[in-house]
Amino acid sequence: MIVLRTVWQPTEDRATRMTKPVLSVRDLTTSFRPDIYSPWTPVVRNIGFDVAAGETLAIVGESGSGKSVTSLSVMRLLPPRGSRIEGEIRLAGRDLLALPEQEMRKVRGGDIAMIFQEPMTSLNPMMTVGEQIAEAIRGHLSIGSAEARQETIRLFEKVRLPNAKERYDVYPHKLSGGQRQRVMIAMALATRPKLLIADEPTTALDVTIQGQILDLVKELQEETGMAVLFITHDMGVVAEVADRTLVMLRGDVVEDGPTAEIFGNGRHPYTRALLAAVPRLGSMAGRALPSTFGLIDTATGSRGAEREAAPPVADKPAVLEVKNLTTRFAVRSGLFSKVTGAVHAVENVSFSLQPGETLSLVGESGCGKSTTGRTILRLTKPFSGTVLVNGQEVGATDREALKSARRAVQMVFQDPFASLNPRIPIGASIAEPFLEQKLGGKAEARDKTAALMHRVGLLPTMMSRLPHEFSGGQRQRICIARALMLDPKVIIADEAVSALDVSIKAQVCNLLMELQESLGLAYLFISHDMAVVERVSHRVAVMYLGEIVEIGPRSAVFEAPQHSYTKKLMAAVPVPDPSRRRMRRNTEVEEIKSPFRIPGFVPPKSVYKEVSKDHFVQVRC
Incomplete structure (x- = not known):
């Protein structure tokens, strides 16, 4: 039986944690060009936001809005020859754009960890999942192989991976999609990061596995107090995990505020269009036939009418x-x-x-x-x-x-x-x-x-x-x-x-x-x-x-x-x-x-x- 319960949190502790930003971004502009003879084309323009310890900021928008480019800019993972990052990105006061590449490597996987959308492309198919996490631990923490193995098993247990000890020697292809995503979360948490960037971590997962992963991220955040930057286009996921929401459209921020306010009183037509397009379980109660979505015009803000579908043809043989x-x-x-x-x-x-x-x-x-x-x-x-x-x-x-x-x-x-x-x-x-x-x-x-x-x-x-x-x-x-x-x-x-x-x-x-x-x-x-x-x-x-x-x-x-x-x-x-x-x-x-x-x-x-x-x-x- 699945029961919903409310998790109580001390108000003072949470409020205290969320006063100082772990990540501070100001006037971030990221541009690309195909070759040295072409002009720079900005795809993210003048983005600014803060993420505090224990806080979850969701960046939402459709494909091409600049969500993932923003996260890759923070990590400085864009190719240096074809991209240019301007502005200010500070992690716990350190200017990441001013760090030499060698120092930035220590930040990646250490102070900042990232979970990508497709775990199978992020894991090495030639190594067991345990070896991959142990390698990351040894790369950032000065410990031996035996200690790294024990720490890996502890992380597997922490992310609720069944049969944690046996999973150490298993290759990625032998795990389900949900289990591979748990491995990626364990890898991200291996070095106790200050900031976790989750880029569409549940989009490709089944609904039950998605629910488990969302609960897991929330529980781990409460235990460790890490800041989370959650990137998604699923507004249902945003409502369940985010303290604040930032809405992007074609490289620009069009709305920013507390999640409850965005959902209850979204002002920009694009925000309202995103919310109107979200299918809500239970919205068809009492209606016998399917119905089209009543979509909002992002230019005018006007909403189209829902239209009931026709019933199937019952007096003809089955096709x-x-x-x-x-x-x-x-x-x-x-x-x-x-x-x-x-x-x-x-x-x-x-x-x-x-x-x-x-x-x-x-x-x-x-x-x-x-x-x-x-x-x-x-x-x-x-x-x-x-x-x-x-x-x-x-x-x-x-x-x-x-x-x-x-x-x-x-x-x-x-x-x-x-x-x-x-x-x-x-x-x-x-x-x-x-x-x-x-x-x-x-x-x-x-x-x-x-x-x-x-x-x-x-x-x-x-x-x-x-x-x-x-x-x-x-x-x-x-x-x-x-x-x-x-x-x-x-x-x-x-x-x-x-x-x-x-x-x-x-x-x-x-x-x-x-x-x-x-x-x-x-x-x-x-x-x-x-x-x-x-x-x-x-x-x-x-x-x-x-x-x-x-x-x-x-x-x-x-x-x-x-x-x-x-x-x-x-x-x-x-x-x-x-x-x-x-x-x-x-x-x-x-x-x-x-x-x-x-x-x-x-x-x-x-x-x-x-x-x-x-x-x-x-x-x-």
């Missing part, structure tokens, strides 16, 4: 039927690659999808959501079960049936940049499926590409541009246009908005709902973001360890969840309410259960109990 779908991956080991077990990625999953309906698959990483989507399209071979598209079974051996199914069912992936060929203009990428399926000539493909680009909010004149010339939101629109090129009946959106900024995420969700209404599309919406799922779904299926544990109408699942795992997911969602800043979830830090099973393992049979109309919850026999 997609999945029956007892099971997908397993054999695990081989030994000299002769003998099968020693199997990963039960998807186990006996069944559901149907009506025209015009959105069914969301939710759960943590590793629960089988993406594998389900890939198996439907036969991108992954199923172990057993059937998939029917428009009443026709999709068989791996029937090439024509498979080709027809892939025309009717298209997929939009999480990372649009990885989904597009960086060397091919986006017009050619969008037209490629049309030409590959031989649905028309090049002239027809070009005309349809132009029409679809206009439909998803892009200019047809952009067809000759390459993917890197677009923002993340624009690239996702390109992928949606490409998916629509074959006039599909179903789109599988696999974490299609998870990596987007909050306002771009809302815009793309609105676009998807508008396309659904005008084209009669059905969506299988795969996500771990429960607040977004509540906004866009007609029905919701909750997956855990490859199985659907609860499925039903969105209102029933969110307003009356029955399964303990569903309740756990919802309790972990950050709420954009600053009054919860001292709250804790008391989420148990437990070992991630493994879907690996020995050869011949027969899963226990599951039955489903109908708790209300069309609302089913798993019950073990």
Whole structure:
């Protein structure tokens, strides 16, 4: 059971700690130039702020606003040849910009530590996680190898890493995303820094792991009194961790103040737009159908109206039927690659999808959501079960049936940049499926590409541009246009908005709902973001360890969840309410259960109990 509790803090001690700034930044301007013949282009202009001991300052804004450049400027990690940092950056009174590089190296990792967004790119895959932290400790503290090992294990225990002693000799790839982020936090805390810079540390994590990491940072800050500079675009996270908030837009600070005041009385139109785009869990209570986001115009400050989506078409046959779908991956080991077990990625999953309906698959990483989507399209071979598209079974051996199914069912992936060929203009990428399926000539493909680009909010004149010339939101629109090129009946959106900024995420969700209404599309919406799922779904299926544990109408699942795992997911969602800043979830830090099973393992049979109309919850026999 997850219970929220308030953590009491002595008012006098906290107030005393927060009087002197640990970090003081004045008139910070950071500029870049591609070569010595080009002029300097400022990307951060005249930034100023203080962070006191025990205080958390959040810097918020969309991608390109200058958040990460600000943090890298503080650390002096920008390339010296192509960048220029002006102004004043003082850490406990020391001018960091005046320090020689050798002295600055002692500051980095010593007095200032940094947690990056993607821990896998920050950890050395050739070293065990324990060795990496011990190396950092020996580099800043004059202690021996045995003492460094003991200190590393103590830090693992401090960040609530399960089986701390055993984890010392484990390589990064054997840890989950949440566990790797805990390792990065342990590394950051190894030298007892005065300032911790957390750059989007929870963006790529599941909602339950994100909740644990946020609680952990708050608890460690209370224990050590360190200052925290928290960089994010998630306003729900800001509300839960920040004492003060600084809002950035295109390199400028547009608003700065106490977090409660920013959330309760944001004055700048951009601040209000960010807050309006935040999906709030519970905001759809009492509403049967999905609804678009009512976005605020950043120029005028006026808010657009929310619009209720259309109900699914109930009197037509299901456009997609999945029956007892099971997908397993054999695990081989030994000299002769003998099968020693199997990963039960998807186990006996069944559901149907009506025209015009959105069914969301939710759960943590590793629960089988993406594998389900890939198996439907036969991108992954199923172990057993059937998939029917428009009443026709999709068989791996029937090439024509498979080709027809892939025309009717298209997929939009999480990372649009990885989904597009960086060397091919986006017009050619969008037209490629049309030409590959031989649905028309090049002239027809070009005309349809132009029409679809206009439909998803892009200019047809952009067809000759390459993917890197677009923002993340624009690239996702390109992928949606490409998916629509074959006039599909179903789109599988696999974490299609998870990596987007909050306002771009809302815009793309609105676009998807508008396309659904005008084209009669059905969506299988795969996500771990429960607040977004509540906004866009007609029905919701909750997956855990490859199985659907609860499925039903969105209102029933969110307003009356029955399964303990569903309740756990919802309790972990950050709420954009600053009054919860001292709250804790008391989420148990437990070992991630493994879907690996020995050869011949027969899963226990599951039955489903109908708790209300069309609302089913798993019950073990």
